[in-house]
Amino acid sequence: MKSAFRTALILTTTLSHRSLNPNPITLLSLSTAVVSLPLNSTTTATRRTTHCNHLFASMAGGDSSPTSAAVEKQFDEFRHRLEESGSLRDRIRAVATEIESTTRIMHSSLLLIHQSRPIPEVLEKAKTQIDVLKQLFSQLGEIVRESPGQYYRYHGDWRTEAQQVVSLFGFMHWLETGDLIIHTEVEEKLGLNASEFGLDVEDYLIGICFMSNELPRYVVNQVTAGDYDCPRKVLKFLTDLHASFRLLNLRNDFLRKKFDGMKYDLRRVEEVYYDVKIRGLASNGDPKGDQTIQET
C-alpha cells in the first residue's frame, strides 16, 4: 500500500513538475499503469469511479467553511487598500508628468544661454516657470501627505523630475551668483518643508551631477563667443564641486555612477581652459587672469 502510494507519487511529482497542463501522454501512461494493475472485477472499477466522484466533491466543496470567509474578508480589504494606493500613485504620476513638461520648458529657455544671449534675459524667461513648479510641488506634497509616513513608498514616481528641477535650479543659481545652490535653498525655492514634504538629499546630489554635465558645453560656447575668462571661472567652480563630492562616502549606486561621470566634465573644461590659456587668449580677455586666483 505504502510503496504503491510512493510510486504513484514519484510518478506524478516528476511528471507534473514542469507542465502547466499535464500533457495527454502523461495521463495516458498513468492510466495504462493503472489498467495494468490487477483489476479483477468490473465492480471494483465502478466503485472506483463513484469513489473518485465522491472525493472530488469533498475536495471542491470545502470552500464554504468559516475560515475561508475570514480569509476572503482579509483579502477583500487588501484589494481595497491596494486600489487606494494605486489611485494615489496615479495622481502622483499625473503631477509628476506636469512637472516634467514644465522643466522641459524651463530647460529649453535656458538653452538660449548657448546662443550667447545675455544672462539676465535668459534667466528672466526661465524664472517664469519657478512659480509653476512651486505650485505643482505643493500639489504633490498635498497628495503625498494623504498617506502619512509613506513618502518613500511613492518617492520613485517623482524623483527623476525632482532631480531635473535641482539641476536646472543649480545651473540658474550658478549663472546668477557663481555659487553652488545648497539643498535648503532648492527646498526654499520650491516652497518645500523638510519636516512634511522635503527634497531627498540624494536627489539633490544627483541633480547637481546633472548640472555639471551642462557646464562643458557652456564653456565651449562662451569661448567661441569671445568670453575667454569663462573657462577659468567654470574650472574653479567644477574643481571645487568635484573636491566636495569626494567628501562623500558613496555606495555603489546611481549617484556614484553620476559622480564618476563628473570627472569627464572636469577634464573637458580643463582642456578648454588649457587651449585658451596656451594661446594667450585668457590674459588678453582678462589681464589679471591668474593673479586673482593666487591673491584670493
Place this chain on the structure above:
Amino acid sequence: MLQNWASVHKHLYLMAPKSHRIRQLAESTMQGTGKKPRSITTEAVTPSSSMKDSFSKYAEYLNQFNDKRERVVKASRDITINSKKVIFQVHRISKNNKDEVLEKAEKDLSTVKDQHIARLVNELQGTDFWKLRRAYSPGIQEYVEAATLCKFCTAGTLLNLDEINAMLLPLSDPSSEPLQINILDYILGLADLTGELMRLAIGRISDGELEYAEKICRFVREIYRELTLVAPKMDDSSDMKTKMDVMLQSVMKIENACFSVHVRGSEYIPLIGSDDASYTLLGVPDFE
C-alpha cells in the same frame, strides 16, 4: 542630459587624434608645472569653504543612513536564517510527533521575533519604514512565511496580517511609531508559503495522511484564488507575477499528488485488506 553627455563623448571621440595630443600636452604641462595647477586647486577650495561645509553635512547624512541600512540588512538576514530554521523544524513533522515538533517550532519562532525582529525595530525606531523597505523586506517575508506555516499546522487557519502585527506591537517603543508589516511584504510572504505547504503536503501523502494533504490542498487553492485578484494591484507586480506562476505550479503539484493517490488508492484497498490505518482516512465507504 544623458544625451548631452553622450554627444560630448562622441564629440571627443571624433576629434580623438587632436584631443589625444592635447591630453599629452596637458599631461606634460601638468608634470612640468606640477605645482601650479595644484596651487589653483588648493587656493580655489579655500574661498568656497561654504560649499565644503554643506557637503560635509550631506556626507554625515549619507554615512549615517548607509550605516543604518547595513545594520538593517544584517538584521534582516538573521531573521531570514532563523525563520528558515523554523520552517525546517515544521517539516520534521510526522504522524506521531506533531505536537512536540510544532511546540518547538513555535518556540523558535517567538525567539526570532524577540531577538531579531526586535533588533530591526530598534534600528528603524519608528522611521524610514518605506525608505529602507528593500533592506528588510526579505527577512520580513521569510518571517511571515514561517509564522503562517506554524499557524496553519497548529490551527489549520490562515494567520492574518492584523494578528502578526498585533504580536509585533510589544516590540516597539510606545513613544515611536511601531513597526507594522505592510500588505506587500505579507502577500509576498504568503506567496512563498505555498511552496512550503507543497513540500508538507507531499510529505504527508507519503506518510499516508491523505486527509491532511487534502486540507493543505484546499487551503493553498484558496490562497491562490484570493491572490489572483490582489497580485496585479501590488506596487511592483512583476516580482509578484513570477511568484504567482510558481504558486500555481505548487498548487498543481499538490492536486496531482492527491489525484494519483485517489486513483491508485481506491484500487489497492480491496487487495491489501483493511488493517492499514491510512486507508480509513481516504473516506472510502466501508465494505465487507
